[in-house]
Amino acid sequence: MLALIYFIILGVIAVGSALCVLLSKHPLYGALSLVVSMLSLAGIYGLLGSPFIGVVQIMVYAGAIIMLLTFVIMVLNAGRDSKTPRFDKVSLFVIPAAIVLAGLVGFVMVRSGIAFDATTLRGSVKLTSETLFNTAQEGPGYFVLFEVIGLLLLSSMGAAVLMAKKRLGTDNEEEK
Amino acid sequence: MDIIESKSWVEWLITIAKFAFCFVPVLYILLLIPMERRGAGFMQDRQGPNRSYIKIPYFGKIRLLGYVQNMCDGAKLFFKEMFAPKGVSKFLYYVAPAIPFAIIFISPCVIPWFGPMVFEWGGKAVTISGAILDSEVGILLLFGFSSLSAYGAVLAGWASKSKYSYLGSLRTTAMTVSYEVCQGISMMGLLVLAGSFSLTDIVSWQEQHVWGIVAQPVAFFCFLIATIAETGRAPFDVAEGDPELVAGFHTEYGAMHFGMFYMGEYAHICIASFLVATLFLGGYSVPFVTTETMQAHMGGSLAILCGVLAFLFLAFLHMMHRYSKKLLASKQSNKMVILQEYKLYKIVGWLAVAVFVAAGVCSWMFYNPVQTVVDGVLTNTLGAALGTALIHLLVLVVKSVFFCWVWIWVRWTLPRFRYDHIMNLGWKIILNIALVNLVVTAVVAKLLGGN
Numbered sequence: 001m002l003a004l005i006y007f008i009i010l011g012v013i014a015v016g017s018a019l020c021v022l023l024s025k026h027p028l029y030g031a032l033s034l035v036v037s038m039l040s041l042a043g044i045y046g047l048l049g050s051p052f053i054g055v056v057q058i059m060v061y062a063g064a065i066i067m068l069l070t071f072v073i074m075v076l077n078a079g080r081d082s083k084t085p086r087f088d089k090v091s092l093f094v095i096p097a098a099i100v101l102a103g104l105v106g107f108v109m110v111r112s113g114i115a116f117d118a119t120t121l122r123g124s125v126k127l128t129s130e131t132l133f134n135t136a137q138e139g140p141g142y143f144v145l146f147e148v149i150g151l152l153l154l155s156s157m158g159a160a161v162l163m164a165k166k167r168l169g170t171d172n173e174e175e176k
Numbered sequence: 177m178d179i180i181e182s183k184s185w186v187e188w189l190i191t192i193a194k195f196a197f198c199f200v201p202v203l204y205i206l207l208l209i210p211m212e213r214r215g216a217g218f219m220q221d222r223q224g225p226n227r228s229y230i231k232i233p234y235f236g237k238i239r240l241l242g243y244v245q246n247m248c249d250g251a252k253l254f255f256k257e258m259f260a261p262k263g264v265s266k267f268l269y270y271v272a273p274a275i276p277f278a279i280i281f282i283s284p285c286v287i288p289w290f291g292p293m294v295f296e297w298g299g300k301a302v303t304i305s306g307a308i309l310d311s312e313v314g315i316l317l318l319f320g321f322s323s324l325s326a327y328g329a330v331l332a333g334w335a336s337k338s339k340y341s342y343l344g345s346l347r348t349t350a351m352t353v354s355y356e357v358c359q360g361i362s363m364m365g366l367l368v369l370a371g372s373f374s375l376t377d378i379v380s381w382q383e384q385h386v387w388g389i390v391a392q393p394v395a396f397f398c399f400l401i402a403t404i405a406e407t408g409r410a411p412f413d414v415a416e417g418d419p420e421l422v423a424g425f426h427t428e429y430g431a432m433h434f435g436m437f438y439m440g441e442y443a444h445i446c447i448a449s450f451l452v453a454t455l456f457l458g459g460y461s462v463p464f465v466t467t468e469t470m471q472a473h474m475g476g477s478l479a480i481l482c483g484v485l486a487f488l489f490l491a492f493l494h495m496m497h498r499y500s501k502k503l504l505a506s507k508q509s510n511k512m513v514i515l516q517e518y519k520l521y522k523i524v525g526w527l528a529v530a531v532f533v534a535a536g537v538c539s540w541m542f543y544n545p546v547q548t549v550v551d552g553v554l555t556n557t558l559g560a561a562l563g564t565a566l567i568h569l570l571v572l573v574v575k576s577v578f579f580c581w582v583w584i585w586v587r588w589t590l591p592r593f594r595y596d597h598i599m600n601l602g603w604k605i606i607l608n609i610a611l612v613n614l615v616v617t618a619v620v621a622k623l624l625g626g627n
Contacts, residue, residue: 002179028334035327055316063323064353067330071349074334074342125312125373 007047014040022098025086027073031066038062050123186297186558187304194308197289201280204446204580205439209246212442212584219588236516256431261336264428268335273426273433275328276440283321283447286314288376290460290568291383291467294553295561301550306460306568307376314375315367318451319360322406326352328440329408329415329425336428344424347595348408348415354602355405355412362398362610365617366391366455379459383466388456392617396456398610400582403448405602407441409583411590412598449579450572457575460568467564474560475543481567482536486529493525 013036020033038061045054133143183191217224226242238244260269288306295302311317326348333345366388367373370381382388389396405412416424426437453459462470470477500518503511545560556564593601 058320
């Protein structure tokens with residue numbers, strides 16, 4: 001019962017701030033609403049019995065990625081941002097897509113009655129690590145995917161550094 | 177109500193009383209501000225601000241060793257008019273100082289303040305963990321909150337619409353993000369050894385084996401440097417470097433808005449020093465003594481604690497005595513006033529010594545709680561469990577105050593780094609050392625047959 005009350009509060013905050021992301025005029029306010037949305041999502045993960053995922057959500061998304069996003073928003077086209085129209089041609093595609101997605105998710109959720117039980121632990125640290133790094137022959141083999149994603153991220157980082165380096169070669173003063 | 181009946185009233189009382197630990201960082205602000213001011217004075221061979229006084233009728237003036245000055249400054253900040261410069265974006269300007277200040281109240285909830293209390297109540301063995309929230313992801317939660325508190329500086333800089341604030345907040349963003357990486361990775365070696373994210377488990381691992389600083393000396397220094405950078409203090413205070421940026425991200429703030437940033441900074445130091453003490457200095461564990469030994473001889477342990485406190489007061493009295501002697505020989509015009517004040521401190525000091533000696537002797541002679549085995553667990557009485565918790569808490573406080581002093585020490589000793597030097601140090605030196613340390617630790621732990 002108590003968990004359900006928490007869930008409703010967090011859910012309302014999450015959905016409300018997600019709407020704010022769409023409706024806010026300045027991108028920085030959008031990014032901040034995204035942070036609030038992610039924090040309440042982290043709370044919902046915690047309620048669902050996976051505190052590890054929730055904390056990683058706070059640390060990685062809210063703490064680091066959106067922080068970099070605000071950095072980019074603040075540095076790039078600061079003057080133009082306050083004059084961005086709320087709707088433009090791209091919205092014609094985005095809004096129907098969002099509505100269709102929401103409809104699909106809602107349909108699925110209504111059809112499959114979700115049992116909300118806060119007491120079961122679905123994503124504890126132990127469970128996550130055991131599932132992820134199960135190197136047994138008959139195991140799920142997620143660790144291979146994990147390594148591949150690591151390689152992918154490393155190569156993309158290398159590419160980004162190379163691209164930035166080429167541009168910096170001419171002008172060493174600009175370190176952004 | 178199942179939830180209420182699941183615990184006895186004593187358990188509920190202690191569980192709720194533990195929430196008082198949320199206010200520890202705020203109390204530390206009261207400790208840290210005078211410590212910083214007088215500490216700076218000590219470093220620079222001057223007295224520091226100690227001239228304000230309270231006049232007590234028929235007695236004289238008391239200055240509380242410079243503490244009255246801080247009360248005056250606090251009162252001034254509190255009663256100043258709050259204003260916003262023209263052109264700021266109002267909402268974010270007012271919200272920004274509250275973010276770091278709000279986070280200092282939720283950060284302490286995962287730190288274990290004392291070892292798990294095991295006591296016998298109503299024929300059952302009761303266990304209460306030392307942290308407000310004994311989460312298995314404790315340390316990660318702490319890092320998450322710490323990274324969120326940087327939003328305060330970032331938004332303040334952006335909302336102020338001033339070039340200086342803006343540059344300061346850009347620097348804060350970059351520095352926080354880069355040093356967070358160093359901080360996280362340098363701590364990972366210890367987590368590998370302890371095999372858990374829970375701070376309680378990390379401390380109990382250190383209690384059973386060795387302190388983190390012995391097991392991971394390299395990681396300790398990397399972590400300390402990264403944490404100092406994370407709190408944004410000198411020598412890493414480019415975000416508010418006064419020769420370049422006036423006051424960085426809080427240039428446009430005044431009154432209590434500024435005060436909140438100020439308090440947030442000090443509370444951040446408090447939490448960081450608790451974190452360093454917990455991770456690398458054994459947290460609440462008493463050096464060379466296991467908790468079991470301490471609980472078996474509870475009366476003696478409390479007597480030793482009282483003895484240490486009495487000794488500290490004797491040292492204080494000795495300091496007062498030396499000051500008075502020096503003052504009497506000097507030609508200072510207000511020396512009689514100051515001597516009158518010192519007389520008060522001497523009375524308080526002797527009273528405290530007498531009380532602690534009496535309490536120590538009493539606990540040694542008469543306090544001898546028995547340990548019983550309930551449900552196959554060795555348990556103590558409630559009094560002995562509370563005594564253990566008190567000793568643990570005081571030990572943790574001593575360790576963290578030492579690290580608070582390290583923060584002040586570093587700030588007034590080292591010159592400020594240039595911005596690009598800080599970035600180089602973070603990404604090219606500390607991160608690599610921490611990575612190598614992590615790999616070596618993991619390999620050695622695997623070879624020696626750890627978890």
